Amino acid sequence: MTNYFDENKDIAELVRLYEETLRGESFRYFDVFDYVDIAEYYLTTMQESKAENVISEALVQHPDAIELKYKQAEMYVLKGKTQKALNLIKELEQTSDDAEFHLLRGTIFTATGKYEEANSAFLMAIERDDENREELLFRIGLAFQHVFEFSLALQYHYKLYEESPNDLNNLFEVAYCYEQLERLDNSILFYNKYLDISPYSHKVWYNLGIIYNRLQRYEDAVEAYDYTLAIRPKHSKAYFNKGNALFYLGKYKEALTCYLKYLNYDDNHSLTNTYIAECYERLGEYESAVLHYNKALSIDPKLSDAWFGLGMVAKLQGNIYEAIQHMEKAAKTDGTFSECYIELGELYTLINEDTLAINAYRYAIIASPDALHNHIELAKFYHKKNNIQEAREVLEAVKKDFKEEAELFYYLSLFALLEDDLVEAKRYLKQAKSIDNGQFDELVNYCRRNEPLVSKGKIDDLLKLHE
Template identity: 25%
Template structure:
């Protein structure tokens, strides 16, 4: 007599593995095989799962469920044509089996035909009342096509079946956030918590939403309830610490970060936040201690290296700042933030050639921030390379065409290059955008302030703007 797989799944698995080690052949019910196969597939033991399917079909050649599990493995292995042929045969036998539509949907999804996958899943919904899995799959397909409203509704339906399905809860909140409906998310979570008052996940998500809306008192209350629900919930302590930081309560924030590292192994993120708090409190030795621990714990965390570099930069200890940013670059030379920070330090050290090189690296690696273009152009001006400075500013204007500051700087650089017509054109554009920022030009290029045509141009622009 076969074992009842639902009651004793571990016995079925042990029996099956014992059979594989010997020449004996044991008989299992089809349900036993399903349990065994699910066990192996869920644990990533695909080869054992395939072996169980093979033996299962030898003992139960007409089992629809075992054939569907074979299809599932074929789809996993991207053998869509073979899987489709089996599904065609199965559909002729049982046209109303929702699992057939689910597997067809999986094939379409893996081939990036997400709308077709959705259509098949909707057909499957008509064939079953037990549709938790189908709603979950639908939610994911809607996410693939960026239909966050329908995805949200699908995950909400999952929670109607199982309110402890936290994966669906996270996805509901994600959809609300993507739709920028933070009030809707807060309302939904509060309603959910009326029914599940000790759900630490929901309290945690609610606290993060309150934080986003700068409702810091409410955020702290939500995180406190998350901690009451689960006093080992590290995420709640960490997020509460971040809110306390924003409120300037650095000692309380540190206490929460210390709690996280007392519950589990220390993380680089906790060390980093503690370092930031101690720096704000003026505890420089402790700040250094935690920053060093940050980069020791995770040498690839760019925020850690930037924090310790910034720490010395603010103290005007540029040699130390340079040492640490260079260590960061040696670890990850593809990080544009490291190169940008390096450029700022070299500039402070009056090493403009190295600053120029570092800014070029930062831009080549994809850093196109406004101050990058401004500071790189300033570096080139220090080198007296006004032609290259103009080229850099022109590039910056491509990214920020409405930025008057870049235009004023470019006009000044053109004047340095004796390109009077180009300078007039850019000054005119800049003043039409924002004449109040003319001060930038006057401060950075005072040698041109008394030019007659410039004063005339300023008067003309002011007249047309009034």
């Protein structure tokens, strides 16, 4: 498919002459198609108000021009004035029946959520201009994308792919639709089809990197971002996202290099400094970590991640009261930050503030009730305080909500065993093993880390139950 401006090399000159006329520097007559081209230029370059002025002026000179009325209806849609667009289309029904008219009807119907009517109109457009079928299929796909109906968009883009498998613009849109529909393997397939034809597209390599990150295929993500940067060395976001992939791979020094390069590009960099700080934290360079967490807070004082990071550094250095101050600040700036409350629960426990610890764990549950981890952490707190009944009750209260989570039933089995409730311990253990037999070793490791709360004898009993 050929780009609009590749076929209209003199469009910029036409716009220049039009703007000279507006300023009174020269005079030139513009016919209907000149005005349409000028308006299209402004629309393509995101200057909608100028495009609207062009069409208004053009309709004064050419009041009966169908092409101008089509463009006016298109702009009504872009401005969200769908009723005006529908009214105008209704006026044109008596005199118009070409492909462009039905394409416009379909586009207006998509904007109003009338997808069956839209499909009918689009099919009529294709019937009336089969010679330009490929272009129409592409434009229809884009119309559905514009209203986030990616399944419908994909139907048209895929039809075009079957008829024209090497159309690069369409291959990109097929891949993009699959990406939006979370069918990521298909998206990768079509981005790679694009690269088989045109391997030097930084945009496609970058999108592949994003998908690989989402799939936690971090090695592949790094490779994709490397290609992006080889083609376009100043692709700022590629440095940032490559840093994220390297961080998840545990390559903190390499991630740090990427984040530091990203600092050279425009951004407020509060998050960038936070990620840099976390790399230093993981590397044990706490002074540098604190420096960058504070840089992040100087840009955004309400950045809870940075306050949390300062709290973690203080905790790692054994400064418990300082850690609590930072964590409390993080909680104050973001009341939904459940991980922060979990850390506060642990910190309060270290200074024997059990009531505060319980409240912190309960706040974590309120902030993220669907996170099993939060419920288990509260149960572990009660276990460490030798309150087995309370620990068990915390988890039994949510077992219906997490009936497919093996970890929950492993811990219920342990707490039942510690209360000498052998029948329930066996039942819970059987249920846990049926979901995921492999997590048993993690439970045993927890028990061994928490002797004498779990005695050697109880660990042996647990192992026997597992046999």
